[in-house]
Amino acid sequence: MRIGNKPVYYKSWSSKGIQNFRHLMKDAHNFLSFTELKEQFDVKTNFLVYHGLVSCIKLLTKAIQNQNETNRNFSTFVENFMKAPKSNRLAYKKLVSAKQSSPRRSQEKWSADCNLQRSIGIRRDQLSLARINCL
Numbered sequence: 001m002r003i004g005n006k007p008v009y010y011k012s013w014s015s016k017g018i019q020n021f022r023h024l025m026k027d028a029h030n031f032l033s034f035t036e037l038k039e040q041f042d043v044k045t046n047f048l049v050y051h052g053l054v055s056c057i058k059l060l061t062k063a064i065q066n067q068n069e070t071n072r073n074f075s076t077f078v079e080n081f082m083k084a085p086k087s088n089r090l091a092y093k094k095l096v097s098a099k100q101s102s103p104r105r106s107q108e109k110w111s112a113d114c115n116l117q118r119s120i121g122i123r124r125d126q127l128s129l130a131r132i133n134c135l
Contacts, residue, residue, distance in 0.1 A: 008053065008056075010045070010049075012043060012044065012045070013041075013043055013045070016041045016042060016043050017041060018041055018043065021053075021057050023041075024037065024053070024054065024057070031054050031057075034047055034050050034051070037050060077094065
């Protein structure tokens with residue numbers, strides 16, 4: 001594992017038996033608390049070092065899960081594509097859905113700058129009111 005593109009290795013932790021991040025785990029989904037780590041392994045370490053390492057591990061596990069979900073979605077699309085009688089239609093829908101996302105950050109910025117509330121249907125009178133408020 002790397003933090004800041006540098007490998008993480010604590011000699012004092014290694015000598016006490018902490019070789020892998022699974023040694024920091026209480027069970028499959030929970031980490032040991034800082035005091036539990038100190039009591040169980042008799043390690044002298046800093047609170048920030050321990051929690052920095054735990055947060056890095058959590059981020060890595062989430063990234064791996066997201067990558068697995070992306071791969072899983074891609075494989076199901078390929079399977080559906082191969083089975084579909086009209087594969088061109090399926091490919092077109094996939095391409096259009098990828099291009100169809102709207103730039104939310106810029107829209108939210110304009111809404112915040114103009115003091116607008118988010119609404120689904122925008123009428124012409126609302127647009128003219130928005131132009132007046134922004135000027």
